[in-house]
Amino acid sequence: MPMSYHLSAPSAVSNLLAFSSRAMEEFVRSFGWPPYRARQILRWLYQNRIRDIQSMTDLSKQERTILSSCADIRRIERVSVLVSDDGTKKFLFRLQDDRLLESVLIPDEGRLTLCVSTQIGCTLDCGFCLTGTMGLHRNLKAHEIVDQVLTVQDHLGTHETLTNLVFMGMGEPLANFEAVSDAISRLTNRTWGAGFSSRRITVSTAGLASRLKDAASLGVNLAISLNATTDEQRNRLMPTANRICSLRELIAACRDYPLPVRRRLTFEYVLLAGVNDSREDAKRLAALVRGIRCKVNLIPFNEFPGSEFRRPSEEAILIFQSVLKRAGLEVFVRKSKGRDVLGACGQLGRSAAALQGLALTPVQPRC
Structure with missing residues (x-):
């Protein structure tokens, strides 16, 4: 005997992507539908990446008609891609409110990594970061973060x-x-979500110490953007971040961070010529993180127009690395990719500003 459903539903047209899993369960309940319908809809959104309710073929025609009467799927539609000489791709997305957003796809030795954005602009004003010069326009919603990936x-x-x-x-x-x-819960859920391993996801912070323990609940890797070895340096380079949390408080929070077994913190350190790249800086950095289960990523500064800072010489970079290695730290020099399209670390934002008044041509997806 066919199931009968209530036809009452919310009057406003809802974006299905905007619902959390719990909100989706409540939404389908408003139709009198069984709870498993929520999981079916979520699988279509995150595993099949559909853009049309009529594609949900395990829902009956009647159910799809009911759902379409009060909901739709608002995916990013206007996209442009800038391709670097090294194969890096910078994606420019125009959102529903006409704001522009950027993320970067980075190929490297068998890995394909997507650098995801969480705000349009930034709350912080780190002097070596182009995004920081934009100020904060707004926070991204969870579905806008996930939609970059989809x-x-x-x-x-x-x-x-x-x-x-x-x-x-x-x-x-x-x-x-x-x-x-x-967003991370949607990306890591294996039943109905995108199914990414939490070990393959890293969240980077400029050092909001009061939120580090909250970050532990995400179950992903954590990277701390340090970039200085004294409060005097950090006040110059990251004034807002250092006002929120001093270097001493940040390192103390890192020592208290509840690291899972076989995980470690990552400390990121942007090297700026003549500012924080001396042997003495390297020795202070080694002392700061001593005893913390960690690795260090050195990021030679990626220059952008108008910046007062410069990239260190290769010799200075290697000397800094060698001092840390001699101190017993595992340390890597991050390869700079996508610099010719302002897609490297610290360079996001200029493309969005330049293209704000232009229409982005929709790019046909290759599914």
């Missing part, structure tokens, strides 16, 4: 697979914690 996946080639996600794009993730937490 839309990039739509544009991957037949033999390409997204392997890693890093929340290191525009914005300070821990300043938009609730949306980031919701």
